[in-house]
Amino acid sequence: MSHGRFNNPVEAALTGLLDIFRKQDLKNHLKSEDTLEGKTCLITGANSGLGFGIATQFAERGANVIMACRSGIPEAGNKVMDLTGSSKVEMIRLDLTDLNSIHQFIDELKNRKVKIDVLVANAGIAPPKARKTQSGMEEMFMVNYLSKFIYINLMLKEGIIPNDFYNHKNGQKSIPRIIYISSDSHQGASGIDYEEFGIYKDYGVQKAINNYSYFKLVMNTFATALSKRLNKNGKMDVSVNVLCPGPVNSNIARDAPFILRSILKFIFKVFFPSAYKAATPVTYMASSSEFEGKTNEYMHMFNHKKMDPKVYDEKEGAKLWEYSDDVWKKIDESFMEYKLSQIL
Numbered sequence: 001m002s003h004g005r006f007n008n009p010v011e012a013a014l015t016g017l018l019d020i021f022r023k024q025d026l027k028n029h030l031k032s033e034d035t036l037e038g039k040t041c042l043i044t045g046a047n048s049g050l051g052f053g054i055a056t057q058f059a060e061r062g063a064n065v066i067m068a069c070r071s072g073i074p075e076a077g078n079k080v081m082d083l084t085g086s087s088k089v090e091m092i093r094l095d096l097t098d099l100n101s102i103h104q105f106i107d108e109l110k111n112r113k114v115k116i117d118v119l120v121a122n123a124g125i126a127p128p129k130a131r132k133t134q135s136g137m138e139e140m141f142m143v144n145y146l147s148k149f150i151y152i153n154l155m156l157k158e159g160i161i162p163n164d165f166y167n168h169k170n171g172q173k174s175i176p177r178i179i180y181i182s183s184d185s186h187q188g189a190s191g192i193d194y195e196e197f198g199i200y201k202d203y204g205v206q207k208a209i210n211n212y213s214y215f216k217l218v219m220n221t222f223a224t225a226l227s228k229r230l231n232k233n234g235k236m237d238v239s240v241n242v243l244c245p246g247p248v249n250s251n252i253a254r255d256a257p258f259i260l261r262s263i264l265k266f267i268f269k270v271f272f273p274s275a276y277k278a279a280t281p282v283t284y285m286a287s288s289s290e291f292e293g294k295t296n297e298y299m300h301m302f303n304h305k306k307m308d309p310k311v312y313d314e315k316e317g318a319k320l321w322e323y324s325d326d327v328w329k330k331i332d333e334s335f336m337e338y339k340l341s342q343i344l
């Protein structure tokens, strides 16, 4: 398995801490008139941490919010409605470790004829050790990367995210926006290891944070390849951008061993911004006219930045797509149906 940037979670948390003191160039760019009124916005992992903060901010700006969650149904949705006074909040079940759940989620969106204006691929984990999913995948690989590859491709194929690529003619005035929630810790992670791609391998707490930044690099490479595939020759179809929220007081360290969890909890609680506050750059990326028609952008909190140079390598993006298709094919009988739809 390739290597990420940090060797332990405390080092990662302390680096995050420094981010709080950095100048935020675009901090005042989010305006009250940047509304999401009438927009359908879907957020994965919206019952907790950053996702909950994003759902709350989106509801405040008038969005029709869909919270895609594996737990907290209906409490988290009710809480967003109580906090914001909005009644336009729905919840749909989605477990990203379970292919059946991903397919049911897509069917549910299709049946409800949902057309997404803003998708925030937020759900992510940092487990302290490897865990196997039903399909034999390693959980962090599946939740932080592969499931996103699968459900976003299915959303595009089914026109749930309106797009010209699959001939789901947009008809909408605005360009749909996909936002990947990443981490700046992907910078410096080593290149994609294709020999071990999609192969389950045990790891422990030492390696976990390493793998976390590595899978963020993998995800950002896919986001870049997707942006290129959808938006060719200067014609904008769907905007695909990536954002690191910086440090967030969230539940991400929930499964860490007791002592480590206590240290991280203390750092998070005392120093890290609330999930609501940390969601503000995401709201900016989702609602601001400054992002209309922009694609393959990366923001680290409220600063424009470049991602790791490896992420922009076109050959690498194409190779990753091929390997991801291969893993998907191995674990999902309905893969060929998806693949055929690209040929027909």
Ligand SMILES: NC(=O)c1ccc[n+]([C@@H]2O[C@H](COP(=O)([O-])OP(=O)(O)OC[C@H]3O[C@@H](n4cnc5c(N)ncnc54)[C@H](OP(=O)(O)O)[C@@H]3O)[C@@H](O)[C@H]2O)c1
Pocket: 016, 044, 045, 046, 047, 048, 049, 050, 051, 069, 070, 071, 072, 094, 095, 096, 097, 122, 123, 124, 125, 143, 181, 182, 183, 184, 244, 245, 246, 247, 248, 249, 250, 251, 252, 253, 275
């Ligand atoms: N916290 C930070 O400092 C920080 C910094 C940079 C980036 N991020 C990124 O921010 C995103 C949100 O994380 P967070 O910090 O807000 O952590 P969090 O509070 O633990 O939230 C994670 C969310 O992901 C969901 N999730 C986990 N496994 C899932 C699965 N199998 N299927 C569906 N949903 C699943 C969780 O649902 P359950 O509650 O049901 O488990 C939860 O809603 C992640 O992508 C993370 O990498 C966080």
